[in-house]
Amino acid sequence: MNTQLFNSVKEIIQKARQRVYRMVNITLLETYWQIGRQIVEDEQEGKSPADYGKNLMQNLANQLTIEFGKGFDYTNLTNMRKFYQAFPILDTLRQELSWSHYRLLCRLDSEKKIMAIKQLKTMLV
Secondary structure (H helix, E strand, C coil): CCHHHHHHHHHHHHHHHHHHHHHHHHHHHHHHHHHHHHHHHHHCCCCCHHHHHHHHHHHHHHHHHHHHCCCCCHHHHHHHHHHHHHCCCHHHCCCCCCHHHHHHHHCCCHHHHHHHHHHHHHHHC
């Protein structure tokens, strides 16, 4: 077999897989951000987040799990809500970071979050 041909085709496949991964990651982040925004905006319509929020989130989680399966439980919806609150401007999200990265960043206070993002930027470049 021609090694040069194999290596060329292999490189094409690897680049395609990387593009697909990036697009899936971007779409996932945007989707979770939009879900978080919807939840926050619904809560801000004058309802008490303490009582209403927990029932809203649990009911929404139940319905989404029935419709779409795993991945939309109460904990994940809470993470999406926190994600939107921590990063309220969609265009500022770093496409190089995954959902796992953002979940961890949401747990940090603002100063630590800024430092962590700067460190991640240098690691990903």
